[in-house]
Each structure stands twice: as structure tokens, then as C-alpha cells.
Amino acid sequence: MNSVNAAIHDPLLERMNFLNEITHRYPNAISFGPGRPSERSFDVQRSLDFVGRYVESVAKEGKETSTEVWARIGQYGPTAGIIQDAVARYLTNDERIEVSPASIVITTGAQEAMTLLLIALFQPNDVLLVSDPSYIGMRGMAQLLRIPVELVPSSREGLTAEAVRAAIARVRASGRRPRALYDIPDFHNPLGTQMPVQTRQALLKLAEAEDFLILEDNPYGAFSFDGARLPTLKALDTSARVVYIGTFSKSIFPGTRMGFLVADQAQGQLASDLSKVKSYVTVNTSPLLQALVGGLLLENNFSLRARTAPMVALYRANRDAMVASLEGHVRRLGLEGQVLWNRPAGGFFLRLEIPAPFNEREMNLCASEYGVICCPMSFFSDAPSAGTQVRLSFSYVTAQEIDEGVGRLCRFFKERLLPGSAP
Amino acid sequence: MNSVNAAIHDPLLERMNFLNEITHRYPNAISFGPGRPSERSFDVQRSLDFVGRYVESVAKEGKETSTEVWARIGQYGPTAGIIQDAVARYLTNDERIEVSPASIVITTGAQEAMTLLLIALFQPNDVLLVSDPSYIGMRGMAQLLRIPVELVPSSREGLTAEAVRAAIARVRASGRRPRALYDIPDFHNPLGTQMPVQTRQALLKLAEAEDFLILEDNPYGAFSFDGARLPTLKALDTSARVVYIGTFSKSIFPGTRMGFLVADQAQGQLASDLSKVKSYVTVNTSPLLQALVGGLLLENNFSLRARTAPMVALYRANRDAMVASLEGHVRRLGLEGQVLWNRPAGGFFLRLEIPAPFNEREMNLCASEYGVICCPMSFFSDAPSAGTQVRLSFSYVTAQEIDEGVGRLCRFFKERLLPGSAP
Numbered sequence: 001m002n003s004v005n006a007a008i009h010d011p012l013l014e015r016m017n018f019l020n021e022i023t024h025r026y027p028n029a030i031s032f033g034p035g036r037p038s039e040r041s042f043d044v045q046r047s048l049d050f051v052g053r054y055v056e057s058v059a060k061e062g063k064e065t066s067t068e069v070w071a072r073i074g075q076y077g078p079t080a081g082i083i084q085d086a087v088a089r090y091l092t093n094d095e096r097i098e099v100s101p102a103s104i105v106i107t108t109g110a111q112e113a114m115t116l117l118l119i120a121l122f123q124p125n126d127v128l129l130v131s132d133p134s135y136i137g138m139r140g141m142a143q144l145l146r147i148p149v150e151l152v153p154s155s156r157e158g159l160t161a162e163a164v165r166a167a168i169a170r171v172r173a174s175g176r177r178p179r180a181l182y183d184i185p186d187f188h189n190p191l192g193t194q195m196p197v198q199t200r201q202a203l204l205k206l207a208e209a210e211d212f213l214i215l216e217d218n219p220y221g222a223f224s225f226d227g228a229r230l231p232t233l234k235a236l237d238t239s240a241r242v243v244y245i246g247t248f249s250k251s252i253f254p255g256t257r258m259g260f261l262v263a264d265q266a267q268g269q270l271a272s273d274l275s276k277v278k279s280y281v282t283v284n285t286s287p288l289l290q291a292l293v294g295g296l297l298l299e300n301n302f303s304l305r306a307r308t309a310p311m312v313a314l315y316r317a318n319r320d321a322m323v324a325s326l327e328g329h330v331r332r333l334g335l336e337g338q339v340l341w342n343r344p345a346g347g348f349f350l351r352l353e354i355p356a357p358f359n360e361r362e363m364n365l366c367a368s369e370y371g372v373i374c375c376p377m378s379f380f381s382d383a384p385s386a387g388t389q390v391r392l393s394f395s396y397v398t399a400q401e402i403d404e405g406v407g408r409l410c411r412f413f414k415e416r417l418l419p420g421s422a423p
Numbered sequence: 424m425n426s427v428n429a430a431i432h433d434p435l436l437e438r439m440n441f442l443n444e445i446t447h448r449y450p451n452a453i454s455f456g457p458g459r460p461s462e463r464s465f466d467v468q469r470s471l472d473f474v475g476r477y478v479e480s481v482a483k484e485g486k487e488t489s490t491e492v493w494a495r496i497g498q499y500g501p502t503a504g505i506i507q508d509a510v511a512r513y514l515t516n517d518e519r520i521e522v523s524p525a526s527i528v529i530t531t532g533a534q535e536a537m538t539l540l541l542i543a544l545f546q547p548n549d550v551l552l553v554s555d556p557s558y559i560g561m562r563g564m565a566q567l568l569r570i571p572v573e574l575v576p577s578s579r580e581g582l583t584a585e586a587v588r589a590a591i592a593r594v595r596a597s598g599r600r601p602r603a604l605y606d607i608p609d610f611h612n613p614l615g616t617q618m619p620v621q622t623r624q625a626l627l628k629l630a631e632a633e634d635f636l637i638l639e640d641n642p643y644g645a646f647s648f649d650g651a652r653l654p655t656l657k658a659l660d661t662s663a664r665v666v667y668i669g670t671f672s673k674s675i676f677p678g679t680r681m682g683f684l685v686a687d688q689a690q691g692q693l694a695s696d697l698s699k700v701k702s703y704v705t706v707n708t709s710p711l712l713q714a715l716v717g718g719l720l721l722e723n724n725f726s727l728r729a730r731t732a733p734m735v736a737l738y739r740a741n742r743d744a745m746v747a748s749l750e751g752h753v754r755r756l757g758l759e760g761q762v763l764w765n766r767p768a769g770g771f772f773l774r775l776e777i778p779a780p781f782n783e784r785e786m787n788l789c790a791s792e793y794g795v796i797c798c799p800m801s802f803f804s805d806a807p808s809a810g811t812q813v814r815l816s817f818s819y820v821t822a823q824e825i826d827e828g829v830g831r832l833c834r835f836f837k838e839r840l841l842p843g844s845a846p
Contacts, residue, residue: 075459079443283680289712
């Protein structure tokens, strides 16, 4: 054999796999671990019918017979995809994003979109800015590609324009170019925060002034609990500073592996360039699965709001249950003021803080002895402050599991991590 | 905007897209262009039933209900895949390759397998050796990742051990390390050649002596026209020198986007490392599509021989028709000795040589004025010798189209490229 790319064995990158491993190792534990959508919203078997629905609708246009369309979706297809029209209509309806289908590239999940951006955009002197903590997929891929990363520390409320400005200054001072900033403004993974509109506007101005792109990853925006949604950065973007990363993994189901990029920079030239890179990463996204997603969008008049409404209700109820359980168990165990948490306005995740370390060792102990899995914030960040924080997913559990799991977790805190605390 | 990775606009990398463009621009031309499987073998609509077949068979094992399996194939799944067992059995049956399922990583087509290998294996001082000409997907991705490539010129009969030895010496003389050699030993794209067994054995010895890996890409091996197949390099590999890249794009259909890697190096550690890289490229391969492929393999007792037999017969008949047409038209037009071609023993492609340049300009002229599309060898190679060669695909056309198309092509040669030739 021989050596491999050292980043593969970087502890931070490997931790992503620990979470999967531990979920398999303790299948009976209550899991607040992985950020998975609830399977109660799935309809995988029925969804296969949407492929036929897509085929019929294309055949009805009269240019191809249905036999020809069936064959075509089994064949190789255009690299940028076959459902950009449908995705553009969905973006208009659900995200107030108005873009030409030619600016859209269909990708094998949002993760491939990140891969394409990193390969296409970064020159040897360029730096990627990443909010810290953040979903590790972007930072991890940058490390594998040996692209320098500058971390932008987030406050408890998420990323601030001041922190970005300071990071830009650090990068410039080192003689390098800040090429792009990655963040998840809506219902951040792992923080559960939502970026205020003023911050969005300040970041857009900064991107213009400092000549960098914003890579806006929005897997959770559709899951807003408290009524009106904030506009995405892309919806506010008037000077083509934002590349938008979308996914149907949460709104349809992850097994579609269907994501997309919106890159209207340089009159669509960036989308075309990203598509060329894609031809060397996965050739094209399965036209069969695109037909499934296209048929589903068509059947839903190019809006997923009705489809996601019951999921939003479920996740909202779970958020409420988790917050109520935390309040109840923390009070009963006398942990008030020691265990702190936020109340996310949407998404899948809640951030919890304790005055004691919670890392891989504690995660394992908690899973094996208390039967509850949750994810140390240090899986997303090397910052010392991450060592006493935990990400709790409430998307993949029932209200009953939430109360039982939160109770166990609080007992673990009390008995193992904070043994000196009052009664 | 700003600059992008310069390799995106490398003329060689861009030429891959010209071929797609021209096929769309002249939809009525007879196309010997893209290397697509015949759609007569497709059964996309019926293939959806294999998903249910997979679900039932898993449920029958008794550990999960069918409802649970349906949900699971809609969810995120293990990065390395869910059908490695089935693929291992298929490899034993059809390719005489005996490997543990733990050495297999399911990928989003063979192209993702190449991406994973390039990211995982190459250190800054390492060089990729690529047979020249070759499928541009490997070389192109290496260029995008700024991995140095050393071309190994192929003879008319394909790659030789001598050429590889000389390339290794060049790399070492430059102070760099030859990390891996990429080739397509069976029914090479674009040459249509098959590597003799002695060359396979010599390359394996060389890989051992010179400490490099062989990346064996085998999309066409199942399509052997003349009886017995030669053993793959992987089947001959006794010292874990070969990483095998497989695909179901040609034997099932390309819309499955289903490929795989066999990497039994370092007791499966390499497969595990490649899988970690995959989690940062596409997270995991669609479990829904894996279920389709898994169900189809199950239904066929883990052998695709019966399924590919009619495809082999079709491609063999097409090869025969193309060779016969070439003989007939070349004779009639008095081009004997000027137009030369090989008679491939399998696969999709035939190599043709003329004593005049045939590049992008000629491709366009031939398509627009003679209504036939074929692919200049210079789309695969910068070598001067490629400038007078053409790749003809015979996989995607009917026997009638072949005779008409070859006739047109020969008239184009006669009237436009070789006007001085005898009547």
C-alpha cells in the first residue's frame, strides 16, 4: 500500500463517522444524534409513481413518445440536469428566488454542490471562510482538497458581520485572497440559530466591498416554526454575490440524493463552469431520480409548502417537547443555571451548554450507560468553547422519546458530569 | 465574478462537452459519437419493480418489516453502500474476482470512483500515469485537482509494459513518485484494443517492483464478442496492486449512476479511507437506486451474463456491420490503403485512421454537410498522431444506420479530406 491524503485521518473529519458508528453500535439508544428527517414524512414506495407522472407529462408535450422518455431517463443525460425548469419554478414559489433555469445545476445532493464549488472557485492563493462551528461537509472537503480554511467564530446567535470582517482582514494580512464565505443562515447546523435580516444585508454589502462570494447552504429554511420566514441571502442578492446550495433531502427524502446549485454569476457562466466540473465528478445526476423529483414537483404545482407543512408541525411539536422536557428535568434535578439551551425558530437542532466537558468519551458513556445518543459540539469545531456544548437533533424522534431521552441525558449530566450540583 | 480553476477551460477538457453539444445540434445526423449503450436493452419502467423485489427479500430475512426497509432506502445510508454483498457475488460469478464485501465501495457511477481515488491516493509529490489516448474522465479530474499527469503513449494495440516502464523512469528522474497507472485493459475507450495476458502479467510485476497501483477501469469487459474473456488484472492480482473500477451503466443502464470500487489494499483499510472521502463528495450513493440494482442482481442470481447476452449479440453484429461497411465503401470509393481500421474483439469502439487531419473543424463539417457524427481521436489526446484518427462508436446505432453512416463518412473522406485519391 502506501500513504493516503492525510486529511482523511484528521480527527475532525473522522468524527463525522463516529456518529454513524455509535448509532449502529447502540441501536436501542434514543438518538438525538444524526440530523435526519423524520421517516413519518416518507412515501418512498408511492414516490416511484412520480417517475411515470414525469414521463407522461413530458410525452404530452408531443416531442417524444413515452417510450422515448423512459429510455432517455435511463440513458446518460445533460450534465447540468433535466429538471432545472421545475426547480426554478419551485424557487420562485417557495423561496422568492427568481433565477433562470440556466443558472441552476442539479447535483447529487448538496454535498456534491459543495465539492463542485471548491474545485471550481479556488485558486492556489485563495482561502475559504467558514463559520465555526458549522456543518463539517464544507470544511472537510476543503481540507481534503488542501484548500486553506479561515474559521469565522460564531457567537451564540450565529455569524456576525464583524466576525467576518475581522476574518477577511486576517486573510488579507497573510497575503491571500478571501474567495468565499460558507454559512447556513437559516436554522444553522449545529447551532439552531437564524441570521437576522440586518446581518444578511451587512454580509451582502461586505461581500460586494471585499469582493468575495457567499455560499449559502439552505437545507433547513423550509422548516420555520414561527410563521413568516426571513428572505434568503440569495433572495436579497442584487449583485450576484451569493451562490445558493439547495437540497430535496429534507423536503422530499434523502434517498433521492437530489440537490442543486444556483449560480447566476457572470451571466450564467459560473453555472456552466460548475457543470463542466460536475462532468468529471459524477458525469450527471441520475435522470431517473430527477424524473422522480420532477414528477413530484409537477404534482405539487412546483411548491413543497403543502408537503412540508406536516413535517414543520411535527418538528415544531418536537422542539416544544424538547424545550419543555429540558425545563422540567433541569428543574427537578436542580440543574437550573447550569444547563442552558436555545429555542430554535426552525430546523432540526438545538444547542445545549453545560459547565463541564462533553466530548467523544462522554458521548460514548452517555450512549452505553444512559441509552441516549447526542452529538458533542466538538464534532463541528476545534474551538475550546465547543468542548462544553452539545447538539441535540429533535427531527428524528417522537415526543415520548424526547421526554425519556432528555430525562436520561439530564441524569447523566447530574450523576456523571456535574456531581457537585444541588439535590 | 472572478477567475475559476483554469483546468475548466483547458481545451482538452472542454472537448468532452463539444461531443454532447454537436449531438444536440444535429439531432438527425447518424451518430457514431458518444459511447452510449443501446437503449434497446433498457427496461427502465419495469426496472422500478426491482426496488420492491429488494425490499421484500430484505424483509424476508426477518430483521426489518418491509415498511422499515422502504423507509431505510429513502433515508441517508452507510457511506460505503448497502449492496456490497450482492456486488461481491456478482464479481465472483461474472469476473472471477474474489473479494470481501468490505473491500467494496458503491459509488455514484465509475466517475465518482475515479474522483475518490484521485483525492485519496495522491500526495503533493505523486504523479498519475495515464495511457494516452484514454477516456478523458480520469485525466480531466486529475487536472482539475492539479495532480501531475504523466502520459504513457499507447501503441495501435494498446498499452505496453515497455511504455509504462519508460514513463516510470521519466517520473522518477524528475524526483517525483509514480503513484498509480490508469488504463482500460478490456476493449479500450477510445482504441477498441484488448490487452494481451502477457502484458497484464508484466504490468502486475512492474507494479510490484516499482511500487505503484494499477487503477483498472472495466466498463466494457462484459461485452466480449469472440467467446472466452481474458482475466481482468484484478483477477490476476495476487499482491493487492490493482484497484478495480466497475460500473453498471453499460450492463444495466446509465441512469442508475451505479458504479463501485474494489480496494482490498491494506486489509480493506483503503476501501475504508475511500469511503471516508466519499462522505465528503456525495455523502452516500442513493439507497433507492442501490435497491434497484440489488433487486436486479438478486433476480438474476448475481450474474448479469444472461442479461448482457443479447447486448453482446447486438454489439457484435454492429461491429461486423461496421467493418463490412467500411470494407465495402472504402473499396467502392478507391480508398484502399488510405482508410485503415481495427476489428475490436469487444466493447463499443473502433479506431479509424486516415492520411489527413480530422479534428473539431472536420467533425463539424462532417456532421453539418454529411449528416454523420464521429469523434476525433484528438478529443482524447494531444499527441500529434491523434490528429488523423477517429473513434467510431457502434453501440448506439442500428445496422442500417451503420451502413448509411459509414457510406457518408467515406464520401466525406473522399470528397473533402482526400480529394486527390483515385476514383
